[in-house]
Amino acid sequence: MIQGQKTRSRPKRRGQPKIPHTHKPADLTPVDWQRALRRQFGREQAFRWENIGDEAIFSDFHVTNPETRSRYRVTVRGLQPGDNHCSCPDFATNELGTCKHIEFVVGKLLKKRGAKAAFARGYQPAFSELVLHNDGHRFVRFRPGTACPAPLARASAGLFEQPGGDLRPDRSGDLESFISAAAKAGHELRVQDEVLDFVAGLRDAAYRARTLDRLFPRGAADWGRARLTKLALYPYQVEGALFAVRAGRALIGDEMGLGKTAQAIAAAEILARHFGVSRVLVICPTSLKYQWQGELLRFAGRKARVIAGGRALRQKDYAQDDFCKITNYEKLDPDLDLITGWAPELVIVDEAQRIKNWNTIAARALKRIDSPYAVVLTGTPLENKLEELISIVQYVDQHRLGPTWRLLHEHQVRDEAGRVIGYAGLDTIGKTLAPIMIRRRKAEVLRQLPGRTDSTILVPMTEAQMRYHEDNADIVARIVQRWRKTRFLSDTDQRRLTCALQNMRMACNSTYLLDHESDHGVKADEVAALVDDLAAQDAKAVIFSQWTRSHDIVIRRLEARGLGYVSFHGGVPSEKRPALVQRFAEDADCRVFLSTDAGSTGLNLQHATTLINMDLPWNPAILEQRIARIHRMGQKRPVRIVNLVAKGTIEEGMLGVLAFKRSLSAGILDGGAGEVSLGGSRLNRFMKDVENVTGRMGEAAEVAPAEERVLEVAAPVADAKSRRAGIAGDARPSSAKPDKGDARPSPVATPAPNDPWAALAGLGRQLLGAFAAAHDDDVAHPWVERDAASGRSSLKIPLPPAETARELATALARLADMLQGRERL
Incomplete structure (x- = not known):
């Protein structure tokens, strides 16, 4: 470039506008919006990635988040939703066919030379694949490779809807023989682990249904003949236990007081006697651990081990060969490795409203406990908002309600600013949950219950x-x-x-x-x-x-x-x-x-x-x-x-003020009103509650x-003397201990008789508390008065009873004598 010559600067390219997280743009469908969010987020990340396959583009990759240290496996097969696969939880449940990890890898690959041409040609491997798709419902899909033998292709036509199509619902039991046929033909057939788990779950569910129909053809009426529990159960409790076993993973949401513990124990007995379950983990609040131990012995005659004490003792307890162990929520995270090593086959979660927020440490730890069977108990599956129910149900069956983004989009009602102001269509959620949730009300099943x-x-x-x-x-x-x-x-x-x-x-x-x-x-x-x-x-x-x-x-x-x-x-x-x-x-x-x-x-x-x-x-x-x-x-x-x-x-x-919370729960769980209104954001709703309560x-x-x-x-009518000495009980007992965090100033208290030093000390404490409150506008004290015009504070000290005043004067006189004596010394 010649010195002094001016160059014309290139105009800066404007980046794509940011996709908002809080509300859907008008020009995007909900699905496109969610996919765009994951693409935007994934392309912005500083993940670490490693090609662990044999090819440059269509390969397998490890993607690691350096902040959380989580690592997932990403398989790249194309650019369309559903072509690729990731092992992360979001991909398993979002029904979008993509996730941030896939978008991150695809974004990196597209920057490589020849990548766009490779994607345009498409992936044409010699081997065939069985993959699990989740597009509103889960299904197994067969992808034939270029070297797929003709006999195997013909066999696939009987199992799948079309070449490269979905597994027929009634043919899942034949999938194992199809995999064996591919092996005998010498053809490479790659099968995702998720496919094997999904098919195994279908087979197990069918087996449980056949076994229960054989053992209990009349349902609860056959319970007495089975003799599975030491104590008799009500018919509705037997129905709850059979429901839980048939579902495999179930939520018993009966109203409180209907005996959910007995139903869970009965379900555990069925699974132990007829389905080979030998390790049961009960998770409950600390206050209920020993009660569960007693109930297991009383109902089933089984001894259970309560997990308690320090880490060394808990480690020793998990090493024991027990049928049942009982732990509390607070120990899930520190003991996760011990629980995983013990490998429970049935997990019973009591008072499951404790996991209504997946952001808690205990809830995240519980989600990582893998077991084929689960029975979740709560009388209040939904207390305040729809997201709480989603959190609980996701532990039972992460696919039942579909992706959270879709559920909220379909049932939340928003105002023009995008704020949630209510819920609609709640009755449909109850129908969706019917295969995994059973809920009975007292009025339905215990008409003999006293008034x-x-x-x-x-x-x-x-x-x-x-x-x-x-x-x-x-x-x-x-x-x-x-x-x-x-x-x-x-x-x-x-x-x-x-x-x-x-x-x-x-x-x-x-x-x-x-x-x-x-x-x-x-x-x-x-x-x-x-x-x-x-x-x-x-x-x-x-x-x-x-x-x-x-x-x-x-x-x-x-x-x-x-x-x-x-x-x-x-x-x-x-x-x-x-x-x-x-x-x-x-x-x-x-x-x-x-x-x-x-x-x-x-x-x-x-x-x-x-x-x-x-x-x-x-x-x-x-x-x-x-x-x-x-x-x-x-x-x-x-x-x-x-x-x-x-x-x-x-x-x-x-x-x-809390009618909204009652109606929200009733709309989903008890067939109540399908629409509920609330106001704005969480803080906004809380402030409206405050206004309503105080108003x-x-x-x-x-x-x-x-x-x-x-x-x-x-x-009550009482004079000052009777109020001080009688039923009001002004004197604080010596055994009373103040709770932490309650350091409030006190009015003039009646001291213990004949204790002038206690009276003086009490007055001193109260004066110090009043002085502190006088300089804080948001701390109330009955002695402090504030001038509304000037904002100045003053103390108005109430006179104590005459006897107390005399004791204070005596104490002050003694203190003065002591001080004078020290001066003379």
């Missing part, structure tokens, strides 16, 4: 409770107002919001839940009155609260009355939990079973006839889990459910379910 009476008792709030509640309600109101203006909340705001909402709910039970010292509240007294009535009737009660401090204030009242109780919560070691349940069942003096939601699943507490909810959970499914502890199979007496709701508070608003405080009579009775309790 259930629900009542909501509205209890008043004390002034101290209301101060906490209103202060936190102000925080919620400010954050909601900020949300309305900006439609955005920072992480800090979201944390403050959830903290304030929880504080409002805790205040409804007692101030003790917030300050750990005082005990202003009516609920515990109402509980005590209910228990008194039950004790007079020689009856027992289960009391649920989300917080163990609620147990503390109830226990004070029970001990004052000399009533026996047990307290069940997450801090109780799993090996000690069965003893608590046993004591409640067998000890006539043990009247009350206090439980957090750690005991809301799996426990059998039908010795009680009354269940008292001191506080309501956000999720109605959890409420039903609580109730199912006593209203379940085997209960021979009427059951009473009592919900204590603080009047004029957030609890009243909660009574009517409906004081409307319990309007939103309570029709079958419930709403009662009101009059506010």
Whole structure:
């Protein structure tokens, strides 16, 4: 180039516009959109790849993700969807005929010299292939090679729809002889592992069906003759067990209390006696491990090994030759190698709502446990959104619902901005699941089950409770107002919001839940009155609260009355939990079973006839889990459910805000409405819930379910002296331990008698807490007042009782004397 000569710059080539991940472009079909997304993502990756075959283009490749260290095998045969194959999970289920790994390899190959010409000519190998296709349904396809012998080609015509076509549905049993014929002819026939697994599954299903028809020609009516369990089962339970065995991998989604554990054990016995199963792995919450051990012995007479202790002990346990091992979700990931080495043939997954989110460590580990049979148990297969059901079903049968992208496209309702606002066509999902999911409701199968009476008792709030509640309600109101203006909340705001909402709910039970010292509240007294009535009737009660401090204030009242109780919560070691349940069942003096939601699943507490909810959970499914502890199979007496709701508070608003979650579950599982509406994104829906809850405080009579009775309790009349010394129980017991994370400032507490130093220390702690709260606008404290105009904070300290004031003065005088003495020294 001549110096000084100007050159004309080439215009920059514009790249292809990005395909959006959140919404489908108008000019693309859903299938084309999903394929384009995988092509776009695959071509952008920095995967490592290696040709492990003999050819440059049409070959086999290893593709490795350096970040996750996952490696998959990619087979390239052409450029059209379905030509190629990948061993990754997405390719197995997306029904697109491609994936990001295939697109990555094809993109790299297209940059090679002569690659486009090779793809244009097409792949024409001498060998033949059997491949598995998944295009809405799975089928085996025969690809004849150029050297395919004429006799083999003629034999394929009887098995496949056409040369190079799909295997006829009724001829899968003849595929093995076809493979043998190719070997005898000396012709190379390559068969994918997926083909062999698929055909083996078809043969096994046919064999199970024939065997069950022979053993149980009349279904449940033949169960007694089979004598497979020590205890008798209800006919519907036998039907559930037979259904699970026939399906091979099944979801039993019966309503809570119908005996899903017994059905799973019965299914395991059928598989053991008639289908050669000898290794069963039970996965359940920690609290239920020993209960499963007992139920296996009681129903089937089989001993089971509970996996517990350190890694060395667990390794030793997995090396033992047991019929059944029982582990918990938290041990799946660290013990995955031990479980894989033991190779269970049947996996029973209890309380499977624990795997509703595949992003959790336990859920991902469970997906990697390979077993020919699986029985998944949950009374709430769907709690909040459709994706939860998809996650559970994918473990049972990853192909049943089809690809997630298609399912959501067909059933999600979106607004103009692409946000999900509801679901439609939910009834069709239930029909799709029918071959692998069985679900019965109590009304359908247990008409002899005693009646259930629900009542909501509205209890008043004390002034101290209301101060906490209103202060936190102000925080919620400010954050909601900020949300309305900006439609955005920072992480800090979201944390403050959830903290304030929880504080409002805790205040409804007692101030003790917030300050750990005082005990202003009516609920515990109402509980005590209910228990008194039950004790007079020689009856027992289960009391649920989300917080163990609620147990503390109830226990004070029970001990004052000399009533026996047990307290069940997450801090109780799993090996000690069965003893608590046993004591409640067998000890006539043990009247009350206090439980957090750690005991809301799996426990059998039908010795009680009354269940008292001191506080309501956000999720109605959890409420039903609580109730199912006593209203379940085997209960021979009427059951009473009592919900204590603080009047004029957030609890009243909660009574009517979760109808969407109930209708979503009913639409799919129970044949309810096919369409459900919700609002926008997850945060948007949550904020609408918050607005509804806080906006409906004081409307319990309007939103309570029709079958419930709403009662009101009059506010107690008590002067200050009786409130301090009597039933309110202001003094905190020495055995009470504060839960982690609850460091709230406290109002002036009544100290222990004759302990001036305790009074002084208590006042000091409260003053420090008040000073800290005064400098944080989002922390409420009953002593702190803020000027709305200037924003300045001031302390308004309530005067303690006269006796406490005298004790404080005495303590201060002694402290002054001590300080003066030190100065003189």
